[in-house]
Structures are given as structure tokens and as C-alpha cells.
Amino acid sequence: MPPETIARWRRLRVSATFRRLSLAGRRTREGENHMANVDTAQSKDGRSSHTGPKILVDGGDPAETMRVKEALGYVDGQTTNPSLIAKNPEVKKRVESGRSLTEAEESAAYRKIVQEISPLVGSAGVSIEVFADLDTTADQMLKQGQEMFTWIPNAYIKYPCTREGLKAAQRSVAQGMRVNMTLCFSQEQAAAVYAATKGTKAPSYVSPFVGRLDDIGWNGMDLLANIKRMFASGDGHTLILGASIRSLPHLMRCFQIGVDLVTVPAKVILEWVEAGRPMPDANFRYEFNGKPMEYREIDLNQPWQNFDIKHELTDKGIRKFVEDYRSTLRKAS
Numbered sequence: 001m002p003p004e005t006i007a008r009w010r011r012l013r014v015s016a017t018f019r020r021l022s023l024a025g026r027r028t029r030e031g032e033n034h035m036a037n038v039d040t041a042q043s044k045d046g047r048s049s050h051t052g053p054k055i056l057v058d059g060g061d062p063a064e065t066m067r068v069k070e071a072l073g074y075v076d077g078q079t080t081n082p083s084l085i086a087k088n089p090e091v092k093k094r095v096e097s098g099r100s101l102t103e104a105e106e107s108a109a110y111r112k113i114v115q116e117i118s119p120l121v122g123s124a125g126v127s128i129e130v131f132a133d134l135d136t137t138a139d140q141m142l143k144q145g146q147e148m149f150t151w152i153p154n155a156y157i158k159y160p161c162t163r164e165g166l167k168a169a170q171r172s173v174a175q176g177m178r179v180n181m182t183l184c185f186s187q188e189q190a191a192a193v194y195a196a197t198k199g200t201k202a203p204s205y206v207s208p209f210v211g212r213l214d215d216i217g218w219n220g221m222d223l224l225a226n227i228k229r230m231f232a233s234g235d236g237h238t239l240i241l242g243a244s245i246r247s248l249p250h251l252m253r254c255f256q257i258g259v260d261l262v263t264v265p266a267k268v269i270l271e272w273v274e275a276g277r278p279m280p281d282a283n284f285r286y287e288f289n290g291k292p293m294e295y296r297e298i299d300l301n302q303p304w305q306n307f308d309i310k311h312e313l314t315d316k317g318i319r320k321f322v323e324d325y326r327s328t329l330r331k332a333s
Contacts, residue, residue, distance in 0.1 A: 050074065052279075053254060054124045056263040058243070060084035062116035064266045069120055071273045077124025078117050079207070079243070079263040081158065081182070082131060082325035085110050091328055100330040111151050118152035124261055127180040127205070129158035130168075133322045134315060138167035149177050156180040156205060161189040161314055166196045166304055173200035180205035180241065183317040185213060187296050188307040190227045194238045195304035203239045205261065211244035212313055214290060220244070221253045221286060222293035228257060234300050248272060253286040255279055 054076035057065050069075045085091060091109055094101070101109060114126050128151065130136075130144040145157040145168060156178045159165035169179045173196075181193040181204065190206045197204035208227060213220030224242055231238065239260035245251055248271055254262045264272075272278075298307075 053242075053259050054122075054261040055269065056121075056124055056127075056241070056261060057269065058084070058245070058263040058265050060086075060088045060113055062113060062120065063089075065117050065120050068266050068269050071270055074122060075120060076122045077126060077154075077156075077261070077263075078121050079127040079158075079180070079241075080110075080114060080117075081129040082321040085113060086324040086328050088113055095328050101328050102330055106325070106328055111148075114152055114155070118154055121154070123154075125154035125156045125178065126152060127156040127158045127182075127263075128152075129182065129321070131322075131325055132160055132165070132318065134162075134318055136164060138164040138171070141165060141168035142171055145172055145177065145179075146175075158182045158207075160318055161185075161193065161206075161309060161311070162318075163305075163309065166192055166309070169193070169204070170196040170304070173197050173204065176201050178202045178204070180207060182207045182209075182243070183314045184208045185223070185311045185313045186309075187223070187226050187230055187298055189309045189311060189314070190238075190240075191230065191298045191300055191302075192304040192307040192309045194231065194234060194300050195302060195307070197238060200237055203237055203260075205239050205241045207241045207243040207263070209244035209313070209317070210242060210250060211246040212317065213244075213293075214246070214288065216313070217290045219288045219290045219292050221250070221257070221288065224254065224259055225257050226293060226295045228259065229295060230298055230300070248275070249286055252278070252280050252284060256284060256286065 056077040056079050057068050057075055058079050059065065060080050065075060065078060114128055117126050128148045130141045130148065132141055141159055141164060149155050149157055157172060158180045159169050161181050161184045165181065169181060172179050179197060184190055184206050185208065190208065193204065193206040208223045210220030210224065213223060224240060227240055231240065242254040242259045242262040245254065245262060245264045245268060248268060251262065251264060251268060251272055
């Protein structure tokens with residue numbers, strides 16, 4: 001099939017998707033911030049000045065980030081993790097050629113990648129994830145976080161939503177570090193992040209993983225809405241970063257809910273740009289046939305240790321990151 005035919009087919013397919021969703025690129029007139037059009041204008045310092053949720057690229061390839069920036073006109077930030085770094089073209093090529101990395105080389109590769117991404121993004125920064133398994137202690141995470149925080153001037157250190165991760169986060173914000181708590185799957189975990197990061201100099205992030213909840217039959221978007229409702233009674237020091245975004249309807253629902261930030265694979269961002277950057281209007285309906293996640297009344301004014309933060313998907317996510325990290329490493333002889 002000729003390239004021009006493929007391109008035309010893709011445009012028609014994306015357009016048809018939005019017609020079915022009753023989006024059609026119309027702007028909302030209701031005046032709510034979370035329904036506002038995204039203005040892609042750049043300020044004089046190169047940072048984006050658009051309204052609505054900040055858009056981050058979920059990936060580990062600086063060239064991909066540059067492609068998104070050229071298409072979108074801006075990139076507010078980036079999120080990385082061991083799985084994404086393992087997929088970096090240079091890392092992948094090296095491993096496939098039989099030249100696996102030592103732990104020191106893996107760390108150096110990660111540092112090089114985020115240093116290339118750092119100047120491409122805006123005020124939402126680059127989230128750098130510590131290497132942690134289920135036995136990694138808070139001390140071990142904090143030591144990594146302290147080192148990673150020196151790599152770039154706009155670093156956010158990612159810790160998992162576990163007891164040890166929250167301990168590390170609490171100590172990190174006390175030292176003036178910026179943190180992003182990842183692998184969040186419940187309101188209680190989000191409440192614990194809020195409590196553990198009180199006093200932070202910069203807003204902390206909590207990253208609920210929408211797609212992974214969808215995978216097991218729950219409506220992951222409900223979690224974003226529930227956390228936003230819960231945080232409405234708070235002081236605003238913890239921002240909601242919608243993560244594990246898989247599709248255009250996911251992205252549109254994030255806009256509709258009004259999350260503070262959303263991290264999105266480059267493929268989905270580029271589809272959104274190609275479709276004309278539509279925003280949800282009064283006719284938009286997000287449809288998912290999974291089980292609803294009911295809202296729970298939770299008192300945020302408690303020590304983080306009071307919350308039940310255990311979640312099977314958090315443990316599963318940690319194991320997956322460890323597996324991908326180790327896939328790049330040289331086996332001990």
C-alpha cells in the first residue's frame with residue numbers, strides 16, 4: 001500500500017473514532033479549567049504556557065521526546081522507569097548484540113538518557129525511578145534518589161507506593177527533593193502519599209496507573225476521579241499524575257476529570273495531535289464496561305502509617321520493573 005494511502009487511511013480511522021465518541025474537536029464553552037482548550041504557545045523561556053493538565057511523555061528515548069515536541073509544540077515533562085529504559089534504542093541494540101551492561105553501566109546509561117531529555121521538557125520535570133525490588137529498604141532507595149537528583153536540575157525521584165518507598169519519600173522531601181510516587185492503585189495509597197509528603201517545597205506527584213486497573217476489570221478512571229475528589233479538601237501540595245494511559249479515550253477522560261498532569265506514550269500524543277487536539281465537550285462520554293471503583297471518605301489528616309497501602313498490582317509492577325532492569329544486565333559468571 002502506498003505511503004500516502006496509509007496516511008490517509010490512518011487519518012480517516014482516527015477521525016471516525018472521534019465521531020463515534022462525539023468529540024469532533026469542539027471546544028467546551030462551560031468555562032471549566034479542566035475542559036479548556038490546550039494553547040500550545042511557548043513562553044520566551046521555551047516552557048509551555050497552555051492551560052489544562054500538563055502533558056508528559058511516558059518513555060525513555062530522547063529522540064522520541066523530540067518528535068513529540070516538534071509535533072505538539074511543547075512537552076511539559078517526562079516520566080521514565082526501568083522498563084522504558086530497557087526499551088531505549090541504544091540500550092536495546094547493545095543488549096541484543098550480546099553486550100549486556102554492568103550495574104554501573106546501566107546507571108550511566110540511565111543518567112545519559114535523562115540528561116538528554118532534561119532540556120527538552122518544561123516545568124513538570126523528568127521523573128527518574130529508583131531501582132527497587134520488594135526487599136529494597138528506604139535507606140537504599142534514598143541513597144539512589146539522592147544521587148539521581150543531582151543528575152539534572154529538573155529531576156523528580158520516583159519511589160513505589162510501598163512502606164519503604166513512602167519512608168524514602170518523607171525523608172526526601174525533608175531534604176528538599178522533588179518526588180513522584182508511582183504504582184498507585186488505591187485511594188489509601190494516594191492518601192498516604194499526601195500525608196508522607198507534607199511540607200514539600202515543590203508539589204509532590206502521585207501516579208495512579210489507570211490501564212493496569214482496567215486490565216483486571218476495574219474502571220481505572222474512577223480512581224483518578226476519586227483521588228481528585230478526596231484531595232479537594234487538602235492543601236494542594238500533592239498533584240495527580242494520570243499514568244498508564246493506553247488510548248485516546250483515556251486521554252480525553254483525563255482532561256475531563258481535570259487531573260493536574262498526564263503522562264502519555266508518544267504514540268497516543270501524536271494521534272491526539274493528528275486528530276486536531278480535540279478536547280472533551282458536553283457530549284463526551286467515557287465508556288468502560290469494567291467494575292466501578294466506589295469513592296471512600298478518607299481523613300487526610302492522619303500519619304501515612306495509618307493507611308492500608310498494600311496492593312497486589314503495586315507488587316506486580318515492582319516485579320515487572322525488576323525483570324526488565326535485570327534483562328539488560330550482564331549475568332554473573
